[in-house]
Amino acid sequence: MRVLGAGLIVMGVLTAGCGGADTGANVAKPQLDQAAVLRQAQAAKAAKVAAAVKVKANELGQIPVIMFHRVIDKPTTQDDRTPQQFRSDLERMAKDGYVPITAAEFVTGKIDIPAGKHAVVLTFDDSSPSQLSMDELGQLKPDTAVAILQDVARQNPGFRPVATFYVTRDMFGKTTPEEQSQMLLWLKQNGFDIGNHTRDHLNLLGKPQKAVMAEIAAGQRLITDLEGAAPITLALPYGNQPRKKDWAANGKNGTTVYKHAGVFLAGYTPAPAPYNKNFDALGIPRIRAMDKKGDCSQFCSTAWFDWLKSNPDQRYTSDGDPNTVAFPKFKAPFLRKAFAQRALPY
Numbered sequence: 001m002r003v004l005g006a007g008l009i010v011m012g013v014l015t016a017g018c019g020g021a022d023t024g025a026n027v028a029k030p031q032l033d034q035a036a037v038l039r040q041a042q043a044a045k046a047a048k049v050a051a052a053v054k055v056k057a058n059e060l061g062q063i064p065v066i067m068f069h070r071v072i073d074k075p076t077t078q079d080d081r082t083p084q085q086f087r088s089d090l091e092r093m094a095k096d097g098y099v100p101i102t103a104a105e106f107v108t109g110k111i112d113i114p115a116g117k118h119a120v121v122l123t124f125d126d127s128s129p130s131q132l133s134m135d136e137l138g139q140l141k142p143d144t145a146v147a148i149l150q151d152v153a154r155q156n157p158g159f160r161p162v163a164t165f166y167v168t169r170d171m172f173g174k175t176t177p178e179e180q181s182q183m184l185l186w187l188k189q190n191g192f193d194i195g196n197h198t199r200d201h202l203n204l205l206g207k208p209q210k211a212v213m214a215e216i217a218a219g220q221r222l223i224t225d226l227e228g229a230a231p232i233t234l235a236l237p238y239g240n241q242p243r244k245k246d247w248a249a250n251g252k253n254g255t256t257v258y259k260h261a262g263v264f265l266a267g268y269t270p271a272p273a274p275y276n277k278n279f280d281a282l283g284i285p286r287i288r289a290m291d292k293k294g295d296c297s298q299f300c301s302t303a304w305f306d307w308l309k310s311n312p313d314q315r316y317t318s319d320g321d322p323n324t325v326a327f328p329k330f331k332a333p334f335l336r337k338a339f340a341q342r343a344l345p346y
Contacts, residue, residue: 045344048319048321048324048326048344049344049346051115051319051320051321052319052324052326052344052346053346054115055115055116055317055318055319055320056312056313056317057115057116057317057318057319057326057327057344057346058313058315058316058317058326058327058328058331059111059273059275059316059317059318059319059324059325059326059327060272060273060275060276060316060325060327060331060334060335061273061276061313061314061315061316061317062269062270062271062272062273062308062314062315062316063106063118063119063120063121063270063271063272063273063315063316064098064120064121064270064271064287064301064304064305064308065103065106065120065121065123065264065270065271065284065285065286065287066089066120066121066122066123066286066287066289066301067079067123067125067266067267067286067287067288067289068081068086068122068123068124068125068131068145068289069081069124069125069126069128070126070128070130070131071083071086071128071130071131071143071144071145071148072130073143078288078290079288079289079290081289083143083148085291086145086148086289087148087151087152089289089301090148090149090152090159091152091156092305093120093159093305094152094156094159096118096305096308096309097116097117097118098117098118098119098120098159099113099114099117099118099119099120099158099159099160100119100120100121100122100159100160100161100162100163101113101119101120101121101160101162102121102162102163102164102192102193103121103123103164103193103195103232103233103262103264104164104193104195104232104233104261104262105193106119106121106262106271106274107232107233107261107262107274107281107284108232108261108274109274109275109339110322111274111316111318111322112322113160113318113320114158114318114320115318115319115320115321116317116318116320117158117317117318118308118315118316118317118318119273119316119318121164121271122149122162122163122164123163123164123165123166123195123235123264123286124145124163124164124165124166125166125197125235126166126167126168126170126197126201127165127166127167127168127170127171127172127183127197128170128172128173129144129172129173130144130145131144131145131146131165131172132144132145132146132165132172132183132186132187133172133173134183134186138186145163146161146163146192149161149163160191161190161191162191162192162193163192163193164192164193164194164195164233165187165192165193165194165195166195166196166197166234166235166264167184167194167195167197167222167223168197168198168199168200168201168219168222169199169200169222171183171184171222177225177226180226181226181227184223184226184227185227188227188229193232193233194223194227194229194231195231195232195233195234195235195264196216196219196220196223196231196233196234196235196258196260197219197234197235197237198215198216198218198219198234198237199215199218199219199221199222200215200218201237202215202237203237203238203240204216204236204237204240204241204242204248205238205240205241205242206243207242207243209242209243209244209247209251210253212242212243212247212248212251213247213251213252213253213258214253216234216247216248216251216253216258217251217252217253217254217256217257217258218253218256219231219234220256220258221256230258230259231260232260232261232262233260233261233262233263233264234248234249234258234260234262234263234264235263235264235286236248236263236264236265236266238266239264239265239266239267239286240266241263241265241282241283245263245282245283246282248260248263248282249263249281249282261281262281262284263281263282263283263284264284264285264286265283265284265285265286266286266288267285267286267287267288267299268285268286268287268288268299268300269285269287269299269304270285270287270304270308270315271284271285271286273316274336275325275335275336275339275342276334276335276336277333277334277335277336278334279336287299287300287301287304288300288301289301290302292306319344321344323342324342324343324344325339325342325343325344326344326345326346327343327344327345327346328345328346329345329346331345332345
């Protein structure tokens with residue numbers, strides 16, 4: 001019994017010793033792993049900073065939001081563009097290193113474009129047949145805006161054929177719900193974004209709250225009844241804000257509740273990036289697509305693209321990583337707090 005007991009004691013000591021050795025190893029190993037992980041994280045961040053420096057990334061810079069209407073052979077208003085003018089607009093953007101994103105991607109900060117490229121938002125108001133028309137087999141008609149956009153994208157790899165269409169009850173000239181649904185579904189299936197432009201394109205300026213919300217809610221029902229998904233953004237008819245700006249962003253009419261992450265105006269400057277403190281989700285400026293004539297010698301698309309090219313430090317330039325917001329350190333005061341975790345100053 002004594003021997004057995006002693007044996008047990010010895011075995012107990014040996015077992016305890018082995019256990020103690022294992023415990024020490026287990027403590028040391030995680031410490032080593034944590035150090036390695038820390039070094040890897042530091043190296044990865046250094047690489048990201050180097051990449052941002054290389055392309056002079058500025059994701060707090062300005063983004064042009066271009067406003068198009070009809071694309072027709074014989075313009076009758078200053079907002080019309082000919083097919084050739086529209087093609088030239090897009091080719092100029094591609095040449096200058098712009099990559100289209102949707103309005104929804106823009107307002108939610110989900111911008112994913114290659115390093116060194118610049119974001120641009122293409123928007124189309126009023127759902128004209130000149131923007132989107134198809135034959136009975138679903139083939140795009142030539143010289144419509146979407147057909148030209150896709151053609152330019154094919155000729156310029158990396159130039160995304162995406163845009164946002166702010167639709168009204170005109171719905172690309174279609175009259176039956178089935179035909180209208182066809183158009184919206186085609187747009188969605190091909191990567192396009194659909195936004196609210198109200199149902200009847202009525203001026204909301206000075207109208208009472210109930211009337212404003214009724215018209216905006218009607219625009220949402222028009223879209224959701226045909227396509228299913230509620231629009232993320234709204235473009236105000238004529239660019240006119242209601243008496244209280246937040247009526248356009250959030251409201252209710254009957255059983256319809258709308259909530260827009262961004263509200264777009266009609267002019268007349270580039271917009272701050274969504275990561276910038278100056279970004280106003282309730283009043284995002286757009287730029288009319290026009291050449292340098294009259295007032296447009298300074299405030300329309302051709303003039304602004306010229307200005308941004310001459311002032312490259314002012315425009316949005318991507319670092320290529322959608323999970324970071326890269327910018328020169330001295331711009332740090334302009335970063336919105338909501339994106340502080342993604343900040344990559346250099």
